[in-house]
Amino acid sequence: MYPEYTGTALLAILQPTAVLTAPPCGNRDSVYRYVAGRFRTDYHLTWLEPIGFNNAYALMMRSQPGAAIEDPHDQRTYQLS
Secondary structure, three states: OOOOOHHHHHHHHHOOOHHHHOOOOOOHHHHHHHHHHHHHHHHOOOOOOOOOOOOOOOOOOOHHHHHOOOOOOOOOOOOOO
16 A cells, blocks of 8 residues: 555646646545546556545745736746845
């Protein structure tokens, strides 16, 4: 048995396209169902029920460069001065 985060499995292992990622993301139950289904189909592995861990990601930055970012999903690299 190996514990794995559904988000890590989704993005690092399954690596779906952005179109496939859009529907399940943002809803932990949908992500779990998608990941469990793909692992069952692709790897013949069964995911157990979630055990309550959460490894959500956060980004923190100074307010000055942060104010320049209009789109919160913008993934460009910004140089802090």
